[in-house]
Amino acid sequence: MLNGLHDAECRFKANEALDKFLVQSPDDIDLDTIVWLAGKLRIEYGELDTADGRLTAANNGGTIRVKSSIANEGRRRFVIAHELGHYCLHKAMSAYDTAEDIRTWDEGSKETEANVFAGELLLPENLLKPLLYSCAPSLKAIDLLADKFKISNLATGVQYVTYTMEPCALVVSRGGSVSWARKSKDFGYFIPRGQPVSSCSSAGEILSGKSGDTNGMVKTPAWAWLPNIHRNSRAMIMEDSRHIEAYQMVVTLLWIDEILEDD
Numbered sequence: 551m552l553n554g555l556h557d558a559e560c561r562f563k564a565n566e567a568l569d570k571f572l573v574q575s576p577d578d579i580d581l582d583t584i585v586w587l588a589g590k591l592r593i594e595y596g597e598l599d600t601a602d603g604r605l606t607a608a609n610n611g612g613t614i615r616v617k618s619s620i621a622n623e624g625r626r627r628f629v630i631a632h633e634l635g636h637y638c639l640h641k642a643m644s645a646y647d648t649a650e651d652i653r654t655w656d657e658g659s660k661e662t663e664a665n666v667f668a669g670e671l672l673l674p675e676n677l678l679k680p681l682l683y684s685c686a687p688s689l690k691a692i693d694l695l696a697d698k699f700k701i702s703n704l705a706t707g708v709q710y711v712t713y714t715m716e717p718c719a720l721v722v723s724r725g726g727s728v729s730w731a732r733k734s735k736d737f738g739y740f741i742p743r744g745q746p747v748s749s750c751s752s753a754g755e756i757l758s759g760k761s762g763d764t765n766g767m768v769k770t771p772a773w774a775w776l777p778n779i780h781r782n783s784r785a786m787i788m789e790d791s792r793h794i795e796a797y798q799m800v801v802t803l804l805w806i807d808e809i810l811e812d813d
Contacts, residue, residue: 555639555663563638564670576699579672581630585614589637593630602652603629605636605645612643628652628702631671635664653797655708655722656730656743665705672701673709682710687718687805688767689790707803708732717806721775723747724799726757737806739776748774753791753800763792767803772810785810 567584585591590611595618598604602625604615614633620626632652636642640660647661654661673695685691689707696706707720711734719733721741731741747754751774755761772785779785788805 557666560635560639560663560666561670561675564635564667565674567634567638567671568674573674573677576677579674579699581627581634584671585630585634588634591634591637595626600648601646602649603633603645603647605633605642607637607643622702624696624699624701624703625652627672627700628668628705631668632664634671635667636660639663639667649797652702653704655704655732665708669701669705669709673699673706675713678709679713682714685714687714687716687788687790687803689792689801689803690766692803704801707801711737711803719804721753721802721804722799723753723757723802729799737804739778739806741775742777745777747800750774751791751802752789753802756791756793756800764790766790767805775804776810779810783811 567588570587571578573579582593585593589607591607592613594613594615596615598615598617602617602620606612614630616626616629620629629652632647633645636645651661655665656662692707692710693703695710696703711718711720711732714734717734717736719731719737719741721731722729726747728741728743728745728747730743747757749758751770752764752768756763767788767790769786770789772787773779773781773783775787788807789802791800791802793800
């Protein structure tokens with residue numbers, strides 16, 4: 551649960567911004583029009599020294615500026631939606647957000663709240679849920695959704711585990727330990743922040759240089775990720791892990807595909 555605004559409140563505000571449109575497909579999410587109706591804001595691209603996005607607003611309008619060197623369309627759109635989140639959630643007249651702010655999903659901060667808002671705005675529940683019935687858990691499935699909705703892959707992963715009926719968790723690891731984790735409502739295990747990444751997990755092998763990305767789900771000892779499972783247990787879970795070199799992190803999707811018996 552987020553500190554300050556609750557997760558559900560952030561999502562409600564995002565859907566409020568979409569209510570003016572008959573959104574039936576990703577192409578209906580027109581950010582230029584959405585930000586204008588929200589506060590007479592305009593979108594521009596240009597230089598920003600240390601930030602990916604900047605909000606500058608007043609009572610009669612304002613701008614959302616996106617760093618022009620961001621090449622990925624999904625990431626650009628997510629930056630815009632993040633800045634709009636500050637405006638709609640926090641009544642902010644200004645914001646200056648770094649790449650790290652845009653990747654903040656764990657701290658219960660205003661940055662996390664703006665990210666939750668942005669994820670829901672660009673990949674809303676009503677469009678996502680029908681696609682999940684034929685979408686087996688994998689990072690590739692998340693990639694395809696990100697491309698379809700033109701949103702960042704990490705935000706898509708968070709939306710995926712928020713709404714999937716499968717017991718899944720999205721985990722980001724840095725420096726040999728868990729940075730943050732988000733899980734589906736049916737994933738009944740806690741993955742603590744700061745937990746060391748086990749050398750017996752695929753993520754651990756990637757971090758140690760022993761192997762590359764899994765490129766799909768592979769079996770992993772459940773105890774390698776889940777502290778409540780005894781180390782001698784033969785229980786297995788599914789893991790799909792990928793190294794994101796640009797951000798020096800490993801992204802992992804975990805899936806409990808069968809009942810775990812801690813023998």
